[in-house]
Amino acid sequence: MAITQRQLFLDHLAQTTDFPMSLEIVRAEGSYMYDPDGKSYLDLISGISVSSIGHRHPRVVEAIKNQVDQYMHLMVYGEYIQTPQVALAQKLAELLGEGLDSTYFVNSGSEANEGAMKLAKRATGRAEIISMKKAYHGSTQGVLSIIGDEDFKRGFRPLLPGTRSIQFDSEEELERITNKTAAVIVEPIQGEAGYSPPSQEYLGALRKKCNDTGTLLIFDEVQCGFGRTGKMFAHQHYGIKPDIITLAKGMGGGMPIGAFIASRELMAHFKDNPILGHITTFGGHPVSCAASLACVNVIVDEKLAEGVKVKEQLFRELLVHKNIKEVRGKGLMLAVQLDTFENVQTVIDHCLKNGVISDWFLFCDNAIRLSPPLNITEVDIRKACKILLEGIDLI
Structure with a gap:
């Protein structure tokens, strides 16, 4: 049996946890990344605020x-x-x-x-x-x-x-x-x-x-x-x-x-x-x-900074739930505050299963990080928030 990329990854790349996400990506463009089976993932964290104008901007x-x-x-x-x-x-x-x-x-x-x-x-x-x-x-x-x-x-x-x-x-x-x-x-x-x-x-x-x-x-x-x-x-x-x-x-x-x-x-x-x-x-x-x-x-x-306020407001309007303590931050640098890391992990896992990448914070592990590309579309914001809220319903 051929050795998989996942196994080679675990064997030869230094790991910093015992539970890496191990998501294999073969292509990325705009606000999306794609795995070997063609499944798309909406990137809500931009590689931790790196891909601010999306992946592979022309x-x-x-x-x-x-x-x-x-x-x-x-x-x-x-x-x-x-x-x-x-x-x-x-x-x-x-x-x-x-x-x-x-x-x-x-x-x-x-x-x-x-x-x-x-x-x-x-x-x-x-x-x-x-x-x-x-x-x-x-x-x-x-x-x-x-x-x-x-x-x-x-x-x-x-x-x-x-x-x-x-x-x-x-x-x-x-x-x-x-x-x-x-x-x-x-x-x-x-x-x-x-x-x-x-x-x-x-x-x-x-x-x-x-x-x-x-x-x-x-x-x-x-x-x-x-x-x-x-x-x-x-x-x-x-x-x-x-x-x-x-x-x-x-x-x-x-x-x-x-x-x-x-x-x-x-x-x-x-x-x-x-x-x-x-x-x-x-x-x-x-x-x-x-x-x-x-x-x-x-x-x-493209006046991306100027367009951030409207997108921030849309996230804030959509992310309303009895289990959300607050939505904190400025611009497209938002934290969705829950109560425990376990609940954050439940939401992250649900999002991953449904094609949305989210994350937590090193020193605030009971909040969800939202740091999408600045040029994320309104359609994708609505899609992301729907999936996030479905995950929050599970806690």
């Missing part, structure tokens, strides 16, 4: 093919003038505005946050990094030190010294930021905590406290950036600008890319003491940059 595919015909990897990032990098960095500076006009490209959100932490320590000469409880910033050792859940950290200690967590959206806790703090890193909308937005007053007080103590403010928009909340970047809802912003996920149209962005003056600290203060081999890969620029242009040209 303009992204075209940009990839065109760039592959020119060149791929050339040299360690930052030495050669490569048009895809330059064009993307220029576009990001245009969208982010003054003070966030110098981009360092990396490969992922974890790397972006690692780079931002290094930059903050180098620029301030301080060591302390403050993050938020229930925050998620990645899995490498540096950012593992600043995620806000001890269960994920204790098996890997000791981690970075000089890190501490404070309560998200608590103005009282801001008193723990002092003139010894290099940076505070915060998600403008917490992701793995179950899509929790802060108050306007909190972010304003946080910005002021950082100003008063000479502390750099880092916004992690890895999950909430690029139109997902109804604006190109989530901090634009609040009118508060960070000193450093980190990006990834929905940035690449499905290709691996991340970035941390600051002012030219701030980023210049990597040029001396020592030179080559941060290095990456594949960061700013020209194919990923070409894909990213196409993705950003699709979001802008």
